[in-house]
Amino acid sequence: MRSRILSSKKVRYYIVFNFLIWIVLLGAMIFAVFESENKGFVLFNIAYYSFFFYKIFWLRTAKLKNIEYDDHFLYLVEQGQEIQLPYTEVRDIELKSLTGVHVIQLYRDFGFGKEIYFKSSLWYPFNFKRIDQEVYNLRRKIEFSKYMPEEEERDLALASSGV
Numbered sequence: 001m002r003s004r005i006l007s008s009k010k011v012r013y014y015i016v017f018n019f020l021i022w023i024v025l026l027g028a029m030i031f032a033v034f035e036s037e038n039k040g041f042v043l044f045n046i047a048y049y050s051f052f053f054y055k056i057f058w059l060r061t062a063k064l065k066n067i068e069y070d071d072h073f074l075y076l077v078e079q080g081q082e083i084q085l086p087y088t089e090v091r092d093i094e095l096k097s098l099t100g101v102h103v104i105q106l107y108r109d110f111g112f113g114k115e116i117y118f119k120s121s122l123w124y125p126f127n128f129k130r131i132d133q134e135v136y137n138l139r140r141k142i143e144f145s146k147y148m149p150e151e152e153e154r155d156l157a158l159a160s161s162g163v
Contacts, residue, residue, distance in 0.1 A: 014122055018061050022053045063117040064101070069138055072145065074104070076116060085110070087145035093135060100124025102135060 029049055033042045066077040074090060076083040091105040096117070104116040120131045 014119060015061050015064060018057055022049075022057055025049055026053065064119050065116055067104070067116070067118045069141070071141065074138075076112075078112070083110070083112075087142045090142050093139055093142070095135075098125065100128075100131065 026046070026049060029042065029046045033046065036042045068075040068077060072087065074085045074087060076085065085106070089106050089108065089110075091107050093102055093104050095101075096103045099119070100121055101117055101119050104118070106114045106116070108114065120134065121127055124131060
């Protein structure tokens, strides 16, 4: 039973919107190259904005994942597949940017890196109380699971695998 969806599938709209903004900016810069007399400065600006496109869009926005959680597991939904992570593998959850991008740090790499980025809401600055409460509840469950007895953790792992 899943209790909460931490990041919705609407994050795809955020990714597309962010991508379109950068394409428009890059197009405007290319247009400025053809219209400008000082082409060196404009070429520098294109390289500069291309670097920030890579840094901001690709490294931050393209890494956003859909996250769900229940009482014992964190679910990473990616490309139609669901990856189940126990809370004992989660090191910490931090707010990475003022736009509401959070990062979940893991103790080990599960094939997709030691960090999972998620955006909790498209309207994060305006509904921060609700989102911060959700993240606080998840942090509390993670901290509680670190003190769970090993027998109970093993039973949960067996129950989730269908054995």
